[in-house]
Amino acid sequence: MINEYFMESPVGYLKITESGDAIIGLDYVSEEDVAYNDIPNDTVEQCIAELDEYFAGKRSHFDVPINLAHKGTSFQQKVWHRLYEIPFGETISYKTLAIDCGGPNYSRAVANANGKNPISIIVPCHRVIAHDGSLGGYTGGLDKKEALLGIERKRTL
Structure with missing residues (x-):
């Protein structure tokens, strides 16, 4: 059974998708796409609480x-697992991620996998930046990527 829950956050509305007592999706949605919430089970409640703590600067993992x-x-799964290993408050480049996942010529492939990350924020694709230090892209929008990195910078200072 799939359970969906919508929450408002400092970076916009989020849709949490849970199945089998695990989070399988965390996506940005527009206010117009917010729908009826299922009754949150323990896993969804834990996810909401942890996201609230993260946004408040009280959670780093x-x-x-x-x-x-x-x-x-x-x-893609290899890339997503590597993203999950990026420490809180740190960033890596697409090139470094490419090398970690197969070779320096895989930058475009890892960027594509990054963009298809099904569990935003928790699997921190926002921590991947361009080689020159610029933010690069982000499925949720650069304003959200910058906000997430800002939350983490404040917490690590």
Whole structure:
């Protein structure tokens, strides 16, 4: 059974998708796309609480169970698992991520996988930046990426 819950956050509305006692999706949605909420189960409640703590600068690591196995190619899953390992408050370049996931010529492939990350924020694709230090792209929008990195910079100072 799939459980969906919508929440408002400092970076906009989020849709949390849960199945099998694990988060399988965390996506940005517009206010117009916010729909009826299912009754949150324990996993969704934990996710909401941890996101609230993260946005308040009180959490640097997520403990809510996630499941990436049901989506993406094996390469995308490799990228997403590597994203999950990027420490809070740190960034890496697309080039570094490419090298970690197969080779320096994989930058475009890792950028594509990054953009298809099904669990935004918790799997921190916002921590990947361009080699020159600029933000690069972000599915949720650069304003959201900048806000998330700002939350983490404040917490690490």
